Amino acid sequence: MESSLTELGWLTVPLAVLSGAIRVGTPFLFVSLGECLTERSGRINISLEGTLVMGAMTGYGTAYLTGSPWLGVLAAACAGALLGGMHSLLCSRPGVDHIAAGIALMLFATGIAFFFGKPLIQPRAPQLPDLPLGFWSDLNVVQANLRINPLFVIGVLVAPVMWWAFNNTRWGLYLRTVGDSAEAARALGLGVNGTRAMATMIGGFFAGIGGAFLSLSYPGIWNEGLSSGQGLMAVVLVIFARWHPVRCLWAALLFGGASALAPALQSVGISSGYHLITAAPYLLTLILMIVTSSPERSLRGAPAELALNRTD
Amino acid sequence: MTQPLPPHVEVAGLTKRFGSFTALDDVSIRFAPGCFHALLGENGAGKSTLVKCLMGYHQPDGGSVAVDGREIGIANPRTAHALGLGMVYQHFTLVPSMTVAENLYVGRDLLPQVIDWRSARAEIDAFMTRMPFRVPVDARAEELSAGEKQKVEILKQLFHGRRFLILDEPTSVLTPQEAEDMLGLLAGMAKTKALSVLLITHKMREVLAFADEVTVLRRGRQVTGGAVADFNAASLAESMVGATAFEATTKRDGARKGGEEVLEVVDLTADGDRGNRALAGVSLTVRAGEILGIAGVSGNGQRELVDVLCGQRHATGGVVAVDGEPYHARRGEMRDHRVGILPEEPMRNGCVRTMTVAENLGLHTFDRPPIARGGFWIDHHVLREKAKALIARFNIRTQGPDAPVTSLSGGNVQRLVLARELDRAPRLMIAANPCFGLDVAAVAAIHDELVAARNRGAAILLLSEDLDELLALSDRIAVMFGGRLVYETGIETADVGALGRHMAGDGAEAA
Numbered sequence: 099m100e101s102s103l104t105e106l107g108w109l110t111v112p113l114a115v116l117s118g119a120i121r122v123g124t125p126f127l128f129v130s131l132g133e134c135l136t137e138r139s140g141r142i143n144i145s146l147e148g149t150l151v152m153g154a155m156t157g158y159g160t161a162y163l164t165g166s167p168w169l170g171v172l173a174a175a176c177a178g179a180l181l182g183g184m185h186s187l188l189c190s191r192p193g194v195d196h197i198a199a200g201i202a203l204m205l206f207a208t209g210i211a212f213f214f215g216k217p218l219i220q221p222r223a224p225q226l227p228d229l230p231l232g233f234w235s236d237l238n239v240v241q242a243n244l245r246i247n248p249l250f251v252i253g254v255l256v257a258p259v260m261w262w263a264f265n266n267t268r269w270g271l272y273l274r275t276v277g278d279s280a281e282a283a284r285a286l287g288l289g290v291n292g293t294r295a296m297a298t299m300i301g302g303f304f305a306g307i308g309g310a311f312l313s314l315s316y317p318g319i320w321n322e323g324l325s326s327g328q329g330l331m332a333v334v335l336v337i338f339a340r341w342h343p344v345r346c347l348w349a350a351l352l353f354g355g356a357s358a359l360a361p362a363l364q365s366v367g368i369s370s371g372y373h374l375i376t377a378a379p380y381l382l383t384l385i386l387m388i389v390t391s392s393p394e395r396s397l398r399g400a401p402a403e404l405a406l407n408r409t410d
Numbered sequence: 411m412t413q414p415l416p417p418h419v420e421v422a423g424l425t426k427r428f429g430s431f432t433a434l435d436d437v438s439i440r441f442a443p444g445c446f447h448a449l450l451g452e453n454g455a456g457k458s459t460l461v462k463c464l465m466g467y468h469q470p471d472g473g474s475v476a477v478d479g480r481e482i483g484i485a486n487p488r489t490a491h492a493l494g495l496g497m498v499y500q501h502f503t504l505v506p507s508m509t510v511a512e513n514l515y516v517g518r519d520l521l522p523q524v525i526d527w528r529s530a531r532a533e534i535d536a537f538m539t540r541m542p543f544r545v546p547v548d549a550r551a552e553e554l555s556a557g558e559k560q561k562v563e564i565l566k567q568l569f570h571g572r573r574f575l576i577l578d579e580p581t582s583v584l585t586p587q588e589a590e591d592m593l594g595l596l597a598g599m600a601k602t603k604a605l606s607v608l609l610i611t612h613k614m615r616e617v618l619a620f621a622d623e624v625t626v627l628r629r630g631r632q633v634t635g636g637a638v639a640d641f642n643a644a645s646l647a648e649s650m651v652g653a654t655a656f657e658a659t660t661k662r663d664g665a666r667k668g669g670e671e672v673l674e675v676v677d678l679t680a681d682g683d684r685g686n687r688a689l690a691g692v693s694l695t696v697r698a699g700e701i702l703g704i705a706g707v708s709g710n711g712q713r714e715l716v717d718v719l720c721g722q723r724h725a726t727g728g729v730v731a732v733d734g735e736p737y738h739a740r741r742g743e744m745r746d747h748r749v750g751i752l753p754e755e756p757m758r759n760g761c762v763r764t765m766t767v768a769e770n771l772g773l774h775t776f777d778r779p780p781i782a783r784g785g786f787w788i789d790h791h792v793l794r795e796k797a798k799a800l801i802a803r804f805n806i807r808t809q810g811p812d813a814p815v816t817s818l819s820g821g822n823v824q825r826l827v828l829a830r831e832l833d834r835a836p837r838l839m840i841a842a843n844p845c846f847g848l849d850v851a852a853v854a855a856i857h858d859e860l861v862a863a864r865n866r867g868a869a870i871l872l873l874s875e876d877l878d879e880l881l882a883l884s885d886r887i888a889v890m891f892g893g894r895l896v897y898e899t900g901i902e903t904a905d906v907g908a909l910g911r912h913m914a915g916d917g918a919e920a921a
């Protein structure tokens with residue numbers, strides 16, 4: 099850190115914030131994309147926090163056993179999809195509330211992950227290789243800060259593709275129909291529960307990838323404190339992004355950047371108010387939510403079915 | 411290109427029960443290709459239930475449906491669509507956040523995996539030029555007025571090339587001219603055997619003018635039917651309700667020009683959902699003991715005016731006063747000034763879907779004695795008893811006060827909201843299309859109630875797209891066009907021609 103200051107001076111701060119935004123933002127990105135997809139079908143899956151932990155554990159374990167971090171990512175994604183499937187199974191029972199089901203499943207998944215993850219705390223699993231996007235510079239600090247995880251690149255590609263799919267594919271239109279008006283969906287002959295189940299599973303798939311990032315990216319360890327509420331924050335993030343995948347990407351970066359602010363400032367020697375600045379992302383969310391909401395209009399883009407007190 | 415004939419559809423012995431309640435009892439009808447069949451019956455007679463069974467939305471408990479001679483179990487609307495059956499539901503089934511174009515397209519049976527919007531758009535535009543009415547293709551469905559939504563629903567079915575078209579009260583929110591045009595178009599298509607039409611309506615005029623066959627249901631039973639030529643308005647009405655008098659009997663008792671001003675609106679402006687200026691300076695006064703009718707084609711600001719008056723939308727300028735006091739449509743103000751509101755689409759704007767009939771009837775009174783004991787404890791017994799009284803007085807057809815409000819037929823939802831609002835003995839009543847979807851007897855009953863309220867001294871603001879209704883009830887009629895009141899006349903001098911011209915926006919030249 100000493101050397102970085104001498105090389106770049108104050109420019110270190112924005113650079114560190116950017117790289118932090120990407121690093122911290124990647125799990126946010128995947129969970130919020132998953133949540134966005136699920137909510138667009140008219141259901142909230144609040145258990146994605148559990149999915150994240152489960153994904154981190156499964157990914158790490160699989161990478162350790164097979165020696166391939168990419169197989170780990172795949173296993174984490176599948177575990178996420180499985181949890182999504184369980185969520186929809188619960189929700190398809192008459193009278194089950196999706197929030198309550200989500201909370202139960204979140205606790206369940208976290209518990210299971212901690213249980214099976216106990217033996218994984220010691221061993222070292224192979225990490226996902228970083229992409230050295232700072233190769234053009236000979237400054238160490240630039241190279242170090244621009245080592246980007248490939249999962250982030252994948253996430254950046256998924257966001258616009260998802261948005262495109264919402265508007266231009268059959269599946270996307272059906273998803274939005276179900277999320278916006280179950281009655282209209284029934285009139286079209288669409289299976290509401292089936293479509294929601296599909297969306298919840300794919301949402302879980304993405305959240306699982308987010309989990310794998312937590313344990314398989316630098317520094318590449320598994321422990322029980324890996325996730326600190328990212329899964330829950332994702333629900334807020336999706337609202338802030340107005341259920342728009344590309345805006346989820348910006349929101350995830352904003353969030354990641356805000357979280358990286360305190361460490362970045364500390365690296366140039368500013369440490370007063372460290373803990374206050376750590377709270378920046380949460381303050382940011384609150385402020386943005388208040389500023390952007392309006393009593394005149396309902397939130398633009400909110401899937402109408404989310405608002406209903408559904409029991410079916 | 412020779413088109414295949416519409417399917418030959420036959421229902422035999424169709425029966426549908428909801429719990430212990432028989433909504434449809436042994437109904438048999440044949441629909442020949444190219445027929446224009448009208449289905450009549452009072453509110454709750456089972457009309458919607460019958461066609462929902464045909465569409466696979468409900469599964470019948472007995473009887474059969476045959477298409478082109480083959481008995482078929484229609485498990486799902488998709489099966490029905492594949493057979494060429496399409497339906498416009500009584501409650502809108504558009505996806506609110508989607509644009510009209512998306513809504514038109516999403517119902518395709520063979521929607522491609524990836525949609526090429528450019529060619530889809532070209533197809534939609536080409537289709538639109540052949541249609542008798544226009545809708546804004548890029549607007550989201552939630553921004554449309556009820557009339558526009560209804561048009562989109564109909565266009566959607568035609569766009570998908572459905573050959574057996576079921577229309578559940580499609581014209582309630584269209585202007586008479588639009589309704590004529592649309593039904594004329596459909597009747598023409600039926601004549602050339604391009605389409606079969608099954609029309610549910612409460613308007614005798616439409617049945618007599620356009621349909622060639624008719625079936626009348628009463629309390630789930632088929633009471634009569636046959637060629638329309640064998641019936642007249644009186645005989646049809648009689649078989650529907652088993653009585654002959656449905657003229658509104660309460661008459662306006664003398665003009666009450668001298669009543670004090672109850673509602674005063676000055677220069678009211680408000681934005682529409684699209685951020686457009688939906689109300690561009692509306693000023694009006696309604697006095698005690700008079701009915702002010704507002705005529706106009708839907709989408710000219712009527713919805714926004716009602717929204718502002720019932721607190722669902724903020725005004726951007728202007729003043730609203732009730733009894734001389736500023737009024738912001740707060741719950742307390744509505745109670746103190748006894749303001750009753752019957753909004754458009756009452757299921758959406760006036761009911762809580764997840765509550766029962768009794769709870770919905772008690773929305774104004776549940777927090778006051780006698781229902782709320784000591785001001786906080788809700789006495790469900792009293793709530794239910796009050797609901798029972800209203801159900802009886804307003805003749806709401808329901809399985810009881812504890813039935814979910816979603817189980818009510820369309821017309822009965824309307825009655826429920828009206829019952830709740832009139833129960834408050836309103837001093838100011840705001841009604842938007844109060845008779846949307848009501849049968850003849852109910853229309854007469856509601857007209858009676860409104861006129862009686864007026865005679866008791868209530869000020870009534872009546873927005874309606876039905877000129878006949880306005881001419882029958884109002885003391886004064888104003889025309890709304892482009893977010894303004896552009897014309898006003900006393901009932902003595904009201905002239906359909908002049909009103910129509912102003913509704914179409916030709917007032918400036920005419921004047």
Ligand SMILES: Nc1ncnc2c1ncn2[C@@H]1O[C@H](COP(=O)(O)OP(=O)(O)OP(=O)(O)O)[C@@H](O)[C@H]1O
Nearest residue numbers: 428433453454455456457458459817818819820821
């Ligand atoms: N899902 C349901 N559950 C219970 N009862 C129902 C349900 N749907 C309809 N009913 C009852 O069945 C009866 C017939 O309803 P239906 O909607 O067919 O009437 P309708 O003839 O279309 O009347 P309207 O002219 O008012 O639309 C009504 O009494 C209604 O309360």
Ligand SMILES: [Mg+2]
Nearest residue numbers: 458500819820
């Ligand atoms: Mg009906």
